[in-house]
Amino acid sequence: MAPPKQSLTVLQPTPSTVSFTVSTRPVPKTLPALFSFYLSVLVKILLGTLALTALWTKWRVNTAKSTWPLEIILGDTFEEWVQKAVESIQWMYLAPAALAILYKVIQRGYIESLLALSSLGLQTRTSSPTYLSTSTTRFIPTTAIQDIFIYEAFKGFEVRFYLAIVVKGEEDVVVVFPKLLPRRDVLEEVWRGARACLYGGEGGSGIRRKHEREKQEI
Amino acid sequence: MPYNIAMICDFFFPQPGGVESHIYQLSSKLIDRGHKVIIITHAYAGRTGIRYLTNGLKVYHVPFFVIYRETTFPTVFSFFPVFRNIVIREQIEIVHGHASLSNLCIEAILHARTMGLRTVFTDHSLFGFADAGSILTNKLLKFALSDIDHVICVSHTCKENTVLRASLDPLMVSVIPNAVVAENFRPLSNDSHNPRHRDAPGPPPRIGPHDTITIVVISRLFYNKGTDLLIAALPRILALHPNVRFIIAGSGPKAIDLEQMIERNVLQERVDLLGPVRHDEVRDVMVRGHIYLHPSLTEAFGTVIVEAASCGLYVVCTRVGGIPEVLPRHMTEFAAPEEDDIVAATGRAIAALRVGKVRTELFHNQVKQMYSWTDVAQRTERVYDGISGATSHDQFYQGAGAGGAWSATRGRAGVQSFALIERLKRYYGCGIWAGKLFCLCAIVDYLIYVVLEIFAPRSRIDLARNWPKKEFKDEKGRDVGSSKDDSGISRKRSARRREKRDEREESQESLI
DSSP, X not given: OOXXXXXXXXXXXXXXXXXXXXXXXXXXXXXXXXXXXXXXXXXXXXXXXXXXXXXXXXXXXXXXXXXXXXXXXXXXHHHHHHHHHHHHSOHHHHHHHHHHHHHHHHBOOOEEEEEEETTTEEEEEEOOSBSSSOOEEEEEEGGGEEEEXXXXXXXXXXXXEEEEEEETTOSSOEEESTTTOOOHHHHHXXXXXXXXXXXXXXXXXXXXXXXXXXXXXX | OOOEXXXXXXXXXXXXXXXXXXXXXXXXXXXXXXXXXEEEEXXXXXXXXXXXXXXXXXXXXXXXXXXXXXXXXXXXXXXXXXXXXXXXXXXXXXXXXXXXXXXXXXXXXXXXHHTTOEEXXXXXXXXXXXXXXXXXXXXXXXXXXXXXXXXXXSSHHHHHHHHHHHTOOGGGEEEOOOOOOGGGSOOGGGGTTOGGGSSSOOOOSSOOTTXXXXXXXXXXXXXXXXHHHHHHHHHHHHHHOTTEEEEEEOOSTTHHHHHHHHHHHTXXXXXXXXXXXXXXXXXXXXXXXXXXXXXXXXXXXXXXXXXXXXXXXXXXXXXXXXXXXXXXXXXXXEEOSSHHHXXXXXXXXXXXXXHTOOOGGGHHHHHHHHOOHHHHHHHHHHHHHHHHTSSOHHHHTTTTTOSSSOOHHHHHHOTTOOOHHHHHHHXXXXXXXXXXXXXXXXXXXXXXXXXXXXHSOGGGSOOOOOOOOOOOOHHHHHHHHHTTTSOHHHHHHHHHHHHHHHHHHHHHHHHO
């Protein structure tokens, strides 16, 4: 039930550029962590192929077609063994199980980032939750940014903090990190950094200002 | 000791009303005294999410279904997760519910006790005992108040009513009246700085035998507000007293009867029907009259007569509900709620005004001293001190049920104990079937709490930042600090006097 652990990475290649990245993907550092990371990737690939093979074999066996690629890869005895195993499982169990495995395998953690470029603007990016689709990015030029603030809203059965950008001419605010909704301390760090980068100085003049805006559902 | 307080009620702004403004005024005065106050209500059209009002008063508009007259659907448990989240993130210590018809408030009190918080309930209305609706409401109230730390009523009559309805120990019920913002109800004579009323003549110091006396009636025209009495008494009053006029403001189902009566008796020239007026216009209507007539049949407090007296009107009212407690004798003329007596009382009032026995121009300052929200906040704070143990038990109950062995307040309920078994004992006594049902509710509530603690642990809830507190003036600070030690009543008086002095000093400064 516990949500995956989030980590914040701040990258400042030049004084006028900061990128804040909140991620639920693990970043392995030590050797055992690196090892287990690659191991998990390997396991994922294996599981994925297994699920696909099972589905494909079941289909070939059911339609009474030959499963010659299996013979080439695994050899005679293994082919027969796989066929028998697949035959003994009904579609109603095999299909959901295989799909569930595939779903788990292609899933990966979210990465959401905010890139602040001094005097240019802000770029938000939300990675896709699977390996199959690409991330979405949005660039907001400085001229269109009216404000950037932290506020609270009801979400489900709780009240969450969110970081939002007010864009000129748009009815709704743009929520930064919309999927992960990091904790307040993370948001405050990002907010300070982004304001400092955008408006210069000590985090902007309005650092203490409270904003009386509201948005019920993020 | 500053507390973190959550006021909970279904009724809040933008809806207008007495309970709403009570909550708002009390909250803002408590904030002035250094407490942190949030308000939890349900979402209104166009008013959702989280808002800040003046002075950092935070309002949570929880998204909820509304079923009837802005009351939420009674689901008993569905409010708990959100409520728990808010309570934890705002670090609430005291939950203060308002109005017995508010379902949100009753649920919140149950959940708050499950979470081990102190609870206070303020009752604003009187209820009957006989009809089905009242019986149901009373049972529900009994459920909510079986396990509560303290109850506040707006008048002694209201207290009596609530004690009977919810079978409470009278000792755990305090009376803290409503108040008015006296600045908004100034008589005409104090109003010379206002350019709009500059040419308006102030009420003459003495009303001669042939001057016209205007009687004002402002009320919703409902049965319980005594409109029928008014309809019966009005032509007789006008027949007896030739130089009397009426101004009647308000709307309601009885308006049509009133109009028919006026037409039947051809009184159009002497009775002015204004129709509905907004609350901020009430003062402008009131200052046009000399006497305020309040023929209500039931009333828990009757803020409107305080407003009338504050505007410098002599008040004629029925002796019902909490009304007799509200104003001192010299401002009012009482009548039994019947036609003859109202005519007689109005006659007495007119005679008194003509003779000049009544110094109505002094009423405003007297009311201002009697009723202030600062005072209400102070007294409410004393209740908070009492239930949270900052004031000792003896001091809080002023010796009644002296400490140690059995005491009425703890003995009946053991109010201080949060143990589930103690709470169940209290609920079990509510009735043969109801007791068991209430116990079941309390147990389910507790289980939900345990489940929430496991699946939504406190560590995962961010604490909200507090609104930056204003720096208090030294005088005020000392006031708050020193007054803690004295006993209740003397403290109240002295603080009030001190404030008066402050105000006087301020006005002198402004003169200079």
